[in-house]
Amino acid sequence: MATIQRYLVFFGCLVDTPTIDKLRIEPKGALGVDQSTGRIIGRAAHDGVTSAIDYVHEWTGDSAVSGENIEVVSLAHGQFLMPGLIDTHTHAPQFTFLGIGHDLPLMDWLNKYTFKHESEFKDNQWARKMYTEVINRVVRNGVTFAAYYGTIHVEATCILAEVIRSVGQRAYVGKVCMDANSPDYYSESTAESLEDSKEFVRRILNAETANAHGDQQKGQHIPLIKPIITPRFVPSCTGECLAGLSELAHKHELPIQSHLCENPSEVDFAKSCFPDCTSYSSIYDKHGLLKQGTIMAHCVHMSDEDLRLIRATGAGISHCPNSNFSLASGTADVHRFLSEGIPVGLGTDVGGGYSPSIIDSMRMAAAANRTLLAYKRDRGDFLEGRSAAPLEFSELIFLATQGGAQVMGMRDNLGSLEAGKLFDAIVVDLDVPRSPVPSSTFTPAVIAFGEGSVDAWRLRLEQFVFLADDRNIARVFVNGRLIHSV
Ligand code: GUN
Ligand code: FE
Numbered sequence: 001m002a003t004i005q006r007y008l009v010f011f012g013c014l015v016d017t018p019t020i021d022k023l024r025i026e027p028k029g030a031l032g033v034d035q036s037t038g039r040i041i042g043r044a045a046h047d048g049v050t051s052a053i054d055y056v057h058e059w060t061g062d063s064a065v066s067g068e069n070i071e072v073v074s075l076a077h078g079q080f081l082m083p084g085l086i087d088t089h090t091h092a093p094q095f096t097f098l099g100i101g102h103d104l105p106l107m108d109w110l111n112k113y114t115f116k117h118e119s120e121f122k123d124n125q126w127a128r129k130m131y132t133e134v135i136n137r138v139v140r141n142g143v144t145f146a147a148y149y150g151t152i153h154v155e156a157t158c159i160l161a162e163v164i165r166s167v168g169q170r171a172y173v174g175k176v177c178m179d180a181n182s183p184d185y186y187s188e189s190t191a192e193s194l195e196d197s198k199e200f201v202r203r204i205l206n207a208e209t210a211n212a213h214g215d216q217q218k219g220q221h222i223p224l225i226k227p228i229i230t231p232r233f234v235p236s237c238t239g240e241c242l243a244g245l246s247e248l249a250h251k252h253e254l255p256i257q258s259h260l261c262e263n264p265s266e267v268d269f270a271k272s273c274f275p276d277c278t279s280y281s282s283i284y285d286k287h288g289l290l291k292q293g294t295i296m297a298h299c300v301h302m303s304d305e306d307l308r309l310i311r312a313t314g315a316g317i318s319h320c321p322n323s324n325f326s327l328a329s330g331t332a333d334v335h336r337f338l339s340e341g342i343p344v345g346l347g348t349d350v351g352g353g354y355s356p357s358i359i360d361s362m363r364m365a366a367a368a369n370r371t372l373l374a375y376k377r378d379r380g381d382f383l384e385g386r387s388a389a390p391l392e393f394s395e396l397i398f399l400a401t402q403g404g405a406q407v408m409g410m411r412d413n414l415g416s417l418e419a420g421k422l423f424d425a426i427v428v429d430l431d432v433p434r435s436p437v438p439s440s441t442f443t444p445a446v447i448a449f450g451e452g453s454v455d456a457w458r459l460r461l462e463q464f465v466f467l468a469d470d471r472n473i474a475r476v477f478v479n480g481r482l483i484h485s486v
Pocket of ligand 1: 091106110114232233259262323349352
């Protein structure tokens with residue numbers, strides 16, 4: 001069956017952050033999407049006169065496109081379109097004990113709750129039921145792209161990928177590897193870990209190839225789901241396992257994810273497992289696991305050598321402030337990462353963090369940043385330039401979108417609303433019933449600036465970052481397609 005060419009044209013407020021220091025607000029914008037490629041075909045400041053069909057003709061250079069192939073989406077008052085939120089670090093099986101156990105430090109929390117709950121995913125029926133709830137919940141929160149950890153089980157983690165595929169979200173999905181220092185009821189031999197990882201990669205890559213044909217995707221095909229190589233963290237993997245996983249990642253050009261320098265006891269444990277290595281990062285580096293497209297979560301307790309290696313290899317950092325607060329791991333220094341030019345995105349780290357919302361991550365990142373600033377100031381540090389000022393709300397939006405895209409190795413394809421990029425986006429509605437964001441009529445400064453002006457939108461966006469939740473996510477688009485609406 002031939003695919004019918006369909007275009008979407010949005011009229012309304014467009015918001016994105018092409019770079020960390022640039023918040024772009026187009027109060028009366030127009031933006032077009034080609035649903036057959038999933039890409040944005042053009043954007044403009046709408047003159048109020050040009051019609052959707054004229055825009056499509058201009059952006060495609062094809063005057064044969066007819067009106068019946070175009071769907072017009074007019075955003076209402078209080079609505080805006082922005083890039084989809086990106087969760088660079090989350091554990092799908094840990095939703096089963098969300099909000100529990102935050103009185104324990106990392107290693108005790110893993111042993112008391114995490115491994116037990118993850119081991120339940122040996123049951124495929126349980127996995128399908130739980131993962132269906134999880135993925136729908138994550139999408140309702142406006143997350144268009146996530147890097148998921150599954151469990152050690154190949155079958156359950158393939159089910160996770162199947163569920164994501166049926167919902168239509170973009171994702172990296174990882175089978176977790178644990179062949180050392182793990183409980184008997186939840187561990188694998190080195191051979192099992194490596195063989196199962198190969199099997200998992202093969203199955204996901206095959207499923208995506210089949211899916212691409214079904215969709216008759218053209219041009220440069222970027223699969224919606226990719227396997228991601230996932231050594232849990234240094235203490236749970238032998239050197240042989242780490243080296244084998246690196247080989248697998250390089251062979252198939254796959255991303256890699258793990259945990260790094262999250263908690264002081266964990267750092268000590270990791271270094272005691274590899275006494276020849278001088279830093280936690282050097283253990284991953286020695287085994288070939290640090291590269292562009294490697295996502296290291298937490299990075300709270302980084303030595304200078306740790307930071308140097310992350311920067312030199314091009315790896316990215318997933319900042320997970322809710323988790324770092326909840327497990328009392330510490331406050332990661334985002335300003336330090338940014339000033340080194342290291343890619344930084346946000347992660348929820350469910351269930352170390354209790355919220356599956358990247359909007360929550362934005363404000364938790366603000367809190368972590370302010371806490372650290374106050375601490376440095378009270379300690380008498382000399383602070384200057386950007387590092388002396390709190391992260392602005394627009395920088396938080398950047399971390400949640402373009403920063404995340406960079407960490408996921410997708411900077412050129414995702415993260416902002418530019419012609420040529422893939423259309424992963426959300427429609428935010430600040431004026432829904434019971435909205436946690438007050439109506440614009442209650443905010444005198446918004447009224448003073450004039451409804452719909454750039455300055456008024458700036459204030460509304462700041463309120464979005466600090467107040468909004470899933471009630472404000474009206475529509476979710478991935479690869480040009482609507483995957484959720486209220
Ligand atoms: N380190 C190793 N495993 C985990 C995990 O599941 N969550 C967090 N936050 N840290 C980890
Ligand atoms: Fe984690």
